[in-house]
Amino acid sequence: MKKLSLYIIVALFGMLLLNNCVDDDYAEPILVEPTFEVPADASLITIEELKAIYNKEYPADRVYTSPVDHSNKYQNAEQFMTVEDDVYISGYVISDDKEGNFYKTLVIQPDLAGGSEGISLSIGESSLYTKFAVGQKIFVKCKDLTLGKYGNEIQLGGSFSFYKYRKAYNDRPAMKEYRLASIASPSISAHIFNHSTPVSIDPKPVTIAEVLANEDYKFTYLELKDIQFDTPGVTWGKQGGDHNDAFPFNTDVNIIDRDGNKLPLFTSNFSKFSHELITDKSGSISGVLSYHSGNPQFVVNSLENVKMTEARFGSSNDGDVTYDFNIDFEDHAKSADFSMTDWLNYKGKGSKRWFVKEYKGNTYAECSNFGTSDNEMVSWLITPQINVDVDKFLAFETAMHHWEHDASDKPLELFYSEDYDGTNVNAATWVEMTIPALPTSTTKWYEFIPSGKIVLPTGKNIYIALKYSGTNVKTTGIQIDNVRVFKNN
Numbered sequence: 001m002k003k004l005s006l007y008i009i010v011a012l013f014g015m016l017l018l019n020n021c022v023d024d025d026y027a028e029p030i031l032v033e034p035t036f037e038v039p040a041d042a043s044l045i046t047i048e049e050l051k052a053i054y055n056k057e058y059p060a061d062r063v064y065t066s067p068v069d070h071s072n073k074y075q076n077a078e079q080f081m082t083v084e085d086d087v088y089i090s091g092y093v094i095s096d097d098k099e100g101n102f103y104k105t106l107v108i109q110p111d112l113a114g115g116s117e118g119i120s121l122s123i124g125e126s127s128l129y130t131k132f133a134v135g136q137k138i139f140v141k142c143k144d145l146t147l148g149k150y151g152n153e154i155q156l157g158g159s160f161s162f163y164k165y166r167k168a169y170n171d172r173p174a175m176k177e178y179r180l181a182s183i184a185s186p187s188i189s190a191h192i193f194n195h196s197t198p199v200s201i202d203p204k205p206v207t208i209a210e211v212l213a214n215e216d217y218k219f220t221y222l223e224l225k226d227i228q229f230d231t232p233g234v235t236w237g238k239q240g241g242d243h244n245d246a247f248p249f250n251t252d253v254n255i256i257d258r259d260g261n262k263l264p265l266f267t268s269n270f271s272k273f274s275h276e277l278i279t280d281k282s283g284s285i286s287g288v289l290s291y292h293s294g295n296p297q298f299v300v301n302s303l304e305n306v307k308m309t310e311a312r313f314g315s316s317n318d319g320d321v322t323y324d325f326n327i328d329f330e331d332h333a334k335s336a337d338f339s340m341t342d343w344l345n346y347k348g349k350g351s352k353r354w355f356v357k358e359y360k361g362n363t364y365a366e367c368s369n370f371g372t373s374d375n376e377m378v379s380w381l382i383t384p385q386i387n388v389d390v391d392k393f394l395a396f397e398t399a400m401h402h403w404e405h406d407a408s409d410k411p412l413e414l415f416y417s418e419d420y421d422g423t424n425v426n427a428a429t430w431v432e433m434t435i436p437a438l439p440t441s442t443t444k445w446y447e448f449i450p451s452g453k454i455v456l457p458t459g460k461n462i463y464i465a466l467k468y469s470g471t472n473v474k475t476t477g478i479q480i481d482n483v484r485v486f487k488n489n
Contacts, residue, residue, distance in 0.1 A: 036139050036193040042086040044139075047110050047119045050089050051154045054081050054147040073152060073293070074177045080160040083142040091118060092201055093136045094221040094288055096301035098129040101271040104182055106132055106192075107288050108140075109220045114204030118219030120150070120290070121192075122157035124182035134301065135198035141191045148180035151292035153218070158183040203286040208261035209452075211296055212437070217289050224298070228282035228312050229265070230254045236267040237274025252360075253278060255285060255298055258313055260395055260450035266290065266297040273303050283308030294442055324386055326484040329363040332356045338365050342384035346425050350377030354468070357479075359446065368477040369470035370402070380425055381466045386485055392456045394464060396483040397448040400439035405474040407441045412478050413469070414454070416462045430465060439478075448481055456485070 038044045045058075052058030056067055068079060091108030104126055109118035121140065132138060146159050157180040168174040183191060203223035211217055231253050238252070254262040267274060284307050287300040300306060313320075332338065338345045338354045345353045351374055354365045369377040386392070398412060405411050414435050420428035436452035443449065456462065464485070468478055 033197055034194040036195040038088045038139065039086075042088055042141075042143075045087045045089060047089050047091060047108075048117060050083075050087070050119070050142060050147070050156070051117070053083065053085075053087075054154050072172065072175075074166060074172075074175065075149060075160075075179065076175055077160070077178050080146050080148040080178065080180065082144065082146050082159075086141075086143045088139050088141055089119075090137065090139045090195070092199075093132045093134055093138060094118065094201065094219075095299075096129050096134050097126060099272045099302040101268050101273075101299060101301060102128075102288075103268065103270065104128070106138075107219050107290070108138065112199070112201055114220045114222070115216060116220070117216065120153070120155045120219055122150070122155055122180055122182040123188065123192075124158065124184045125188060132192070132194070133198040135201040137195045137199070139193045139195060141193070145183065145191060146180060148178075150180055151290075152294060153291045155180055156183075157181055158187060208255065208257050208263045209259065211263060211289060212261060215291075218291055218296075220289055221286070222289050222298075223284055223286045224255060224257075224263070225284045226282065226313075227255050227257050227285060228280075228308065229278045230256045230262065232278050232280035232312075234278050235274060236276050236278060237269040237271060238267075256450075259453055260397070261452070262448070262450055264295065264297045264447075266292075266299050276303065279306070279308050280312060281308040282310045282312050293444070295444055295447075320489045321486040322489055324392070324485040324487075325384070326482070326486070328482050329356055329365055332363065334358045334363065338381065344380065344382040344422070344425070346380040346382065348378035348380055348425065348467075350374035350379070350470075352377060353379050354381045362481070364399075364448075364479045364481040366477055366479045367468035367470075368402075368475055369472065370475040370477065373472065375472050377468070377470045379468045381468075381480075382420070382425070383464045383483075383485070385422070386456065386462055386464065388456045388458050388460050388462060390487055391458060392485055392487045394451075394454040394456055394483075394485050396451050396466075397481045398435075398438055398451060399446050399448040399479040399481075400443060401445040401477045401479070403439075403441045403443075403476045405441070405470070405476045409474065410438070411468060411470060411474070411476045412438060412480075413467045415465045415467060416457065417465070418460055418462055420463045422463075425465075428463075446479070448479070 049058045056064035091110050092112060093106060094109050095102045095105060095107035097103060104123050106121040106123055106128055107118055110116045146157050147154060148160055159181045160178045161181045163177045163179040166175050166177050203221045205223045208224060253265045255265055256262050286305040287298050290297050290299050334356060336356055338356050347353050351372055354367050357366050367379050414433045415430035416433060417428040417430050433454060437449050439449055
């Protein structure tokens with residue numbers, strides 16, 4: 001016992017001496033700010049010029065043997081291009097994978113102001129936010145990387161690889177499909193370089209109408225104000241049997257504004273907030289404008305980008321208004337010709353009228369010449385008489401499926417008449433009106449597009465007609481919903 005006590009005393013004395021030797025002034029860690037300069041024998045080009053390399057349009061003095069064939073949505077080996085020149089691009093990171101809504105992807109835009117197209121980089125690592133935070137300026141050495149397409153949008157990756165064999169279909173021959181491969185983990189540090197420390201990056205304020213009008217905002221950081229979601233109460237991620245492992249995104253929720261403009265919201269089922277419910281409030285949202293198959297889609301980095309605390313605006317997204325009528329077809333009999341008091345559903349030519357259908361819980365009216373032997377079809381849907389005693393507006397939503405008209409055709413036209421008697425359609429004088437937004441041959445099937453507000457001629461009593469035209473070969477299905485006439489209060 002005495003021997004053990006002696007050991008303890010010696011140990012305590014040693015600890016005391018050691019403690020007295022420790023310097024309480026800890027050295028400050030040395031932080032080195034990353035810097036990068038493009039090598040003197042290399043060139044710094046813009047993201048736009050990099051995309052032009054893929055399209056064989058840059059530099060202007062280079063002679064390319066043949067253009068890139070973009071006619072097939074599936075890529076063969078010839079549709080990938082390895083960058084041969086020693087060129088660099090630079091940009092600011094705007095994507096954040098911390099919440100899992102982006103995966104092995106970096107999206108960069110050219111500058112802090114926004115408004116010029118960015119680009120998506122396919123990266124062979126996750127948790128990229130730990131190396132490339134939002135607002136981090138990076139330089140990318142493009143030489144020996146590969147340009148290809150994902151969702152029919154130009155993307156920069158490491159290489160390309162065989163994906164699957166596709167059988168012949170219609171006019172497309174059998175083919176081997178390839179896909180862009182990520183920049184492999186060991187190569188990331190040799191191609192992507194941080195410059196300085198991350199800076200605060202403000203999203204560029206835009207309207208949905210501006211986004212839909214041009215493609216200048218592709219892969220840029222944006223803020224949409226005075227908006228809400230069209231389907232509150234559903235989960236951010238897609239649940240149940242509709243889940244698609246190959247493309248696990250929610251495509252049924254839209255961001256909408258007071259003019260009825262819509263922008264699809266895309267959310268990964270693997271995001272940390274996929275189980276959260278879409279809010280029933282209005283406000284603002286910030287995120288990355290991505291594109292897939294020619295269609296814009298809005299992707300948030302996290303729910304912190306969703307600032308919605310205000311009450312929802314009008315049920316038909318027209319603001320504080322009074323309606324002459326607001327027809328959503330929900331209470332109409334399904335799988336039946338449209339029929340409503342004071343409306344006329346008129347067969348001008350052919351055997352089919354406007355028909356009420358339901359798809360995925362939504363009811364609408366549709367017209368198509370598919371399945372008939374009629375050489376020509378014309379069908380009119382005419383409203384009750386409208387007294388335009390003050391400024392009034394018409395608005396509706398339109399979708400299409402199985403486009404078979406020529407690309408320049410207008411299967412749906414809009415008219416008004418002052419002398420229509422409520423019965424004799426062909427004897428009336430019909431004046432055509434412009435529909436600001438309509439589906440085209442490239443629009444996604446069954447995706448409803450808001451027409452925008454259509455100003456009605458003031459001081460007149462008028463009828464409005466929606467006219468479908470088709471033939472035995474031009475059988476595109478046209479759908480309409482939420483047809484309304486209103487005035488602002």
